[in-house]
Amino acid sequence: GAGVSQTPSNKVTEKGKYVELRCDPISGHTALYWYRQSLGQGPEFLIYFQGTGAADDSGLPNDRFFAVRPEGSVSTLKIQRTERGDSAVYLCASSLRKGVVTDTQYFGPGTRLTVL
Amino acid sequence: AQKITQTQPGMFVQEKEAVTLDCTYDTSDQSYGLFWYKQPSSGEMIFLIYQGSYDEQNATEGRYSLNFQKARKSANLVISASQLGDSAMYFCAVYSSASKIIFGSGTRLSIRP
Numbered sequence: 001g002a003g004v005s006q007t008p009s010n011k012v013t014e015k016g017k018y019v020e021l022r023c024d025p026i027s028g029h030t031a032l033y034w035y036r037q038s039l040g041q042g043p044e045f046l047i048y049f050q051g052t053g054a055a056d057d058s059g060l061p062n063d064r065f066f067a068v069r070p071e072g073s074v075s076t077l078k079i080q081r082t083e084r085g086d087s088a089v090y091l092c093a094s095s096l097r098k099g100v101v102t103d104t105q106y107f108g109p110g111t112r113l114t115v116l
Numbered sequence: 117a118q119k120i121t122q123t124q125p126g127m128f129v130q131e132k133e134a135v136t137l138d139c140t141y142d143t144s145d146q147s148y149g150l151f152w153y154k155q156p157s158s159g160e161m162i163f164l165i166y167q168g169s170y171d172e173q174n175a176t177e178g179r180y181s182l183n184f185q186k187a188r189k190s191a192n193l194v195i196s197a198s199q200l201g202d203s204a205m206y207f208c209a210v211y212s213s214a215s216k217i218i219f220g221s222g223t224r225l226s227i228r229p
Contacts, residue, residue, distance in 0.1 A: 042219030107161035
């Protein structure tokens with residue numbers, strides 16, 4: 001079946017602009033996660049959705065970052081007033097959430113964001 | 117707080133040899149999961165193998181096995197008979213009920229022909 005998809009694959013924007021990154025999870029997966037990966041580092045947790053609600057948004061770096069998942073499927077990560085430090089690969093993952101510690105996450109290909 | 121340590125930033129291995137990628141973790145939770153992911157140059161994170169903290173046997177998935185030593189808080193990944201396609205970044209991660217998943221900094225594995 002289809003895996004996690006993310007669009008766009010690449011996004012170049014100017015400092016101060018607003019961007020939206022989209023994630024389409026695996027069908028039937030109730031949990032959705034956003035991560036940010038800087039060059040040479042492991043993914044860093046941003047936010048986790050269970051259904052439509054954000055169950056844990058403790059990883060969002062500041063109030064310029066916001067994410068929604070209005071119908072419990074597709075999610076959009078929104079970044080306002082982008083800064084050069086926001087440049088990174090943004091990864092989305094989804095899981096069945098059948099159990100807590102056995103919850104295997106499946107990742108999308110990521111969106112590479114470059115803020116000039 | 118959870119923490120994952122991968123002490124090998126890079127490794128070179130001859131094709132067909134076995135390789136062990138080190139991972140130690142720090143968690144105060146009794147119940148947790150350990151994961152290994154592969155990230156090729158294309159960027160996608162590929163799930164390789166999972167080990168639960170209460171699993172008594174080491175997990176295996178094809179050429180991948182996890183050498184789980186709970187007392188030492190160690191979860192090393194062993195790749196048998198390495199192939200050129202195994203060249204990639206490898207990330208160890210821990211997931212517990214009290215925390216989101218935490219990734220290590222990764223090990224870059226390069227397979228020599």
